[in-house]
Amino acid sequence: MYFLIKFIFYIIFLINSILCYNPPRRNFHNSVIINDRLLILAGEKNQSSDTYKLFYLNLSKSFDNKNLSWTLIPDGNLPIYTWHSTAIVGLDNFTIFLIGGYIKNKNTLDYDFSNQVYTYNYSVSKWTIPSIRGDSIPPRQQIKGVIDNSGIIYIFGGVNTTNLTAFSRLLYNDMNTLDTPSMTWRTLSISENLPLPNGDYSASLLPNGVIVYIGGEEDISWTLVNMKKIKLFDTTKLEWSYMNATGDDIDLRWQFSSVLTPDGDIIIFGGCTQKFTSVSPNLAVLDTNKSPYKWTISSNSDSNSLPSIYGHSANLYFNYIIITFGFNIDTSLYNSNVYLYNITSNKWITSFNPPPVPTTTSNTSTFTGTSSTSTGTSTSSTSTLTTSTKKSLKGLAIGLGISVVVILGVFIIIFTLCKKKEILEISGDR
């Protein structure tokens, strides 16, 4: 009986932490969308926070951006701490490639750059260190990768912190690629027309195979890049070229986000100066259909109504840009809100309604999320009861009675705890 009670309390704790997971806020994390889930991983806060946990927002459900229900993936813990890394979903829409960053051993909390690439298999919720052929993989931070139609990930330049005590850093201008079908790393040998070393840029791969690199810090002098000085890398010819964009003036920045819309607009948001102060405008659009590309600051004043944020992430899901976490310069607090931008109306909105999704592949059912976890729970508690009550029928009846009461109780407790957490969350944000 004592065991049973202990067991039940453990289960309550487990279910509660899964169903209403309250993730630590963070900077310099990654977010990817797989099927209808916005997954958040890695990032920096401090070592006492669980930034190695993997969790998601269910995009098949409506939500209010002040009332979020994150779901923890219990088996999804990263084997390391990392921030300022890049995460890319493979062509199978099932594998996450996590590359680079400031990597720390989870146990010793020492920096450890011995592995640069980790892969996550979504269908079995498992991180592995893949074996990779080809060139040696340089340790890099403050990078952004993109993947092309043939499964090649391109990673330009970035930072290598050569002495982590003195925090001395070097910037690079090489182009590294990971061919994901063959798992081969290559550092491309390009000598012509090389750009200056650059990190913390934004990277967007256009349908014509050109990667557009914007902003960030550059050169040995670590100055911020003029936002109109665009670097272009043609993945079909493996050649660099440059463009002077036209249009509105955009403050120089780093640690900002970008998304590419189906119409060929690169929408950038947030970021900061090198002294971590705010930049203007908050949101700007680079139209890549124009030649040269053209910057526009939305005439809709609402577009720039958000607080100044850096170190956040942005994903495009149908018409929505979804901004998560980051650091709020205006309040000097980590941001816990999710911000939603409607790219059709150019407005920030507060509620998310799932777009009609075409029927997904049957493979999605292999995922073990909340629902199957709770099913697993009740199955195991039933089997525990069965073995312990084999002795007498009376015991069985009592056991069943208790289990019904307990299961009801569990749900009431979870519900109350969730509610309480929500209230605390909401009041905590103000």
Ligand SMILES: *[C@@H]1O[C@H](CO)[C@@H](O)[C@H](O)[C@H]1NC(C)=O
């Ligand atoms: C580190 O994180 C813990 C737990 O989230 C928090 O209590 C503590 O204040 C944080 N420390 C700093 C220096 O931010």
Ligand SMILES: *[C@@H]1O[C@H](CO)[C@@H](O)[C@H](O)[C@H]1NC(C)=O
């Ligand atoms: C996401 O939400 C939908 C709609 O409420 C639900 O059917 C589905 O089970 C949820 N998926 C997960 C993994 O939570």
Ligand SMILES: *[C@@H]1O[C@H](CO)[C@@H](O)[C@H](O)[C@H]1NC(C)=O
């Ligand atoms: C928060 O969302 C849940 C559903 O996810 C809903 O039941 C609850 O009423 C919402 N709370 C507030 C304060 O809007």
Ligand SMILES: *[C@@H]1O[C@H](CO)[C@@H](O)[C@H](O)[C@H]1NC(C)=O
């Ligand atoms: C992955 O997703 C993209 C976009 O939704 C789709 O076009 C593609 O067919 C998917 N690939 C696989 C292997 O399911």
Ligand SMILES: *[C@@H]1O[C@H](CO)[C@@H](O)[C@H](O)[C@H]1NC(C)=O
């Ligand atoms: C993911 O795991 C499943 C089950 O072990 C396996 O069949 C599949 O090949 C794995 N996917 C990748 C990309 O490794």
Ligand SMILES: *[C@@H]1O[C@H](CO)[C@@H](O)[C@H](O)[C@H]1NC(C)=O
């Ligand atoms: C990068 O920095 C590490 C130390 O953090 C150093 O061992 C390594 O040689 C550096 N790599 C390059 C390519 O500079």
Ligand SMILES: *[C@@H]1O[C@H](CO)[C@@H](O)[C@H](O)[C@H]1NC(C)=O
């Ligand atoms: C790293 O920097 C520290 C502090 O400046 C210095 O004491 C140490 O010798 C440096 N380490 C290397 C390998 O250069």
Ligand SMILES: *[C@@H]1O[C@H](CO)[C@@H](O)[C@H](O)[C@H]1NC(C)=O
């Ligand atoms: C961009 O403009 C500068 C002058 O401001 C000019 O020197 C440079 O050649 C231009 N670059 C391109 C690619 O047109």
Ligand SMILES: *[C@@H]1O[C@H](CO)[C@@H](O)[C@H](O)[C@H]1NC(C)=O
């Ligand atoms: C986004 O804006 C378009 C155009 O105004 C509107 O039709 C659509 O309903 C909006 N979507 C959301 C989710 O607000």
Ligand SMILES: *[C@@H]1O[C@H](CO)[C@@H](O)[C@H](O)[C@H]1NC(C)=O
């Ligand atoms: C789904 O599973 C089928 C067979 O089980 C496989 O042929 C197909 O490629 C899988 N799709 C994805 C997106 O993994």
